[in-house]
Amino acid sequence: MPRPNKALRSLATLAPGEGGTIAETPPNLRLAELGLIRGQFVRVLGVAPLGDPVVLALLDTPLVVRRAELEGILIRG
Amino acid sequence: MAEANYRVALVGTPNCGKTTLFNALCGARQRTGNYAGVTVEKKSGRLLADPNIEVLDLPGLYSLNAQSTDEDITRRVLLGLEPSEKRPDLLILVIDATNLHRTLYLALQILELGTPALAVLTMQDLAQRRGFTIDTAALSQSLGIPVVRVVKATPEDIVLLNTAIKNSIATRKNRNKLQRSATPEERHHKVAAICRQAVRPLAKSPGPTPTLDRWLLHRLWGSIFFIILMGGMFLGIYSGARPVMDAIESAMKALAKLAGEALASYPMTASLVSDGIIAGTGSVLVFLPQIALLFFFIALLEETGYLPRAAFLMDKILSWSGLSGRAFIPLLSSFACAVPGILSARVMPSDRTRMATILIAPLMSCSARLPVYVLFIGAFIEPRFGALWAGVALFGMHLVGLVVAMPLALLFNRSLRGREAPFILELPEYHWPHWPNVRRRIQDAVSDFLRRVAGIILALSLAIWALAYFPHSAKTVENEKTAFAKERNIPITEVENESHKTEWENWLKSAYLRESFLGQLGRTIEPLFRPLGFDWKISVAILAAFPAREVFVSTLGIIYSVSDAEKDPQALAKKLLAEKKPDGSPYYSPLLAITIMVFFALCLQCMSTLATLRRELMSVRWSITIFVLYTTLAYGVAFLVAQIGSWL
Structure with a gap:
């Protein structure tokens, strides 16, 4: 399946309300175990008052993650 | 107490309702301690229904690939690697209905080890509020172990759970060794399949949590609410404890005076009793109101689900010094008194940042420093420079410790050994506090202080x-x-x-x-x-x-x-x-x-x-x-x- 690169965006840069399916993720065991795996739908729910960390809508319970941890996770959509 | 015949361990993710279950299973028959050589709290007790069965409340974890000292302890106990702890005979896997996917992920990972286990499904009431229910029979079939549903730890549900525990021990079955998953992805797919079978949608209603979060996590309104809440909590501890502390102090003074008069003919004994023993006892007791109040507020924040949200809001402010949002409560509490402040660092997972937080807590300007500031500012600053500068001086004195503490925290974080878990929080459903848990939290904090510090x-x-x-x-x-x-x-x-x-x-x-x-x-x-x-x-x-x-x-x-x-x-x-x-x-x-x-x-x-x-x-x-x-x-x-x- 062709993957047009321009459709991919970094999860760390999404604004609240934006989201999509994870297309690529660097090896991060903890994040993978919490559900940040390829093919998983994720959406940014909100941002902390000072811009970091962010809340992700992921699986059943929202997850708070620092932006630095999300480096390299690419989203399609 | 005699050696228990069987050892049962409660295992689950943080916030899955494990503590409520543990309190309901063991009641007052529980004690807290530490695992050898680390600061991780160890909670164990005896089953109310059968004192021959020991129950262990293991620290919460997301995965057996441990990332913090807490998680590592649980992993080691489960694998039988912890020298101070025998491997449990039966595991009770706590499955949170509102967080089904992640709690099942952990359950599968543990079932792959092959230890006998049964599962408890909690928070079903909150799941229904969110518009779905879970079929325990389907869940039981997929997992290959019994699943008991426990809602709000009602006595009827606990009786069922006790029976299930005893049956599992008697038959020594429920050993359903699942096939190992090679990758997290593979395990997630298995979990997704189980969820598809067991989750029954009821209605399209997300429940109150998303609405509440829209306000409470809002960049402006959420911050304002946070400041008001923390200010109220701090004032509550500061002024709420004051009358009780004053009462303790004056009671102790009266008692000392009485003893002094009664022993007037033996001046040294009189002084020993009134200035030594009674005054010393007073200086222990005087901490209790603040400890009790602080832990009351912390229990409320934990029970309602607000605590991780507070950590989310404060994380950036503290992160530059290597601390995380979780350090906020201990540090704020330390402005009232470092003793409850340090104790409250238990809300942090045990790791480097917890230790760094405890180490800088004594620098926060506690209320015992206030009389010194009041005396000297009142005598030497106010008469000469006016009330405004007196206020500035008082505020400045509270800043001195903070200004020194933050770079020190950075230093401690850089130099301390220990594993640092990445800062990742789950935001659980909001719910009303389970009052027995609140009472237990206060009781534990107070009795622990009396036993170990007094x-x-x-x-x-x-x-x-x-x-x-x-x-x-x-x-x-x-x-x-x-x-x-x-x-x-x-x-x-x-x-x-x-x-x-x-x-x-x-x-x-x-x-x-x-x-x-x-x-x-x-x-x-x-x-x-x-x-x-x-x-x-x-x-x-x-x-x-x-x-x-x-x-x-x-x-x-x-x-x-x-x-x-x-x-x-x-x-x-x-x-x-x-x-x-x-x-x-x-x-x-x-x-x-x-x-x-x-x-x-x-x-x-x-x-x-x-x-x-x-x-x-x-x-x-x-x-x-x-x-x-x-x-x-x-x-x-x-x-x-x-x-x-x-x-x-």
């Missing part, structure tokens, strides 16, 4: 009492009578008359203190304090305040023969203002006042804090290091203030 505080109080009491020679009375009579211009025979009684008693107390071992020590080390501009009187008061800084004002009061200096700081302030140098100029200057306050802001003059540090860090070495470090720091910064101030 003894040390009491012992040190007695040691300091002895230093301040002995040698207490009879010659002092005769010498002082002459001096007092000369000062007052009265014949020696009239010294003990009613008209001079109080003054003479204060005079004598002051003389005894000056000639005690503590007083001698104060005068010996006076040269050490001279670069800061402190005379022997301040030196003695500072020494006497090392066990508890609130003693400083009353000790100065004794030295200056002011009765009840704490109740009437004005009287002491007048005496200080009247104190002259040999050349006749006033001894106390605003600079000296600021130097003393800065010293107080940084110095660790509180043995209760040291005892709590030792207990929470499980390290005598660290408590001593911190004591020496902060005393040196206080001296160094006060020295700089004195020197720079004298050039200006």
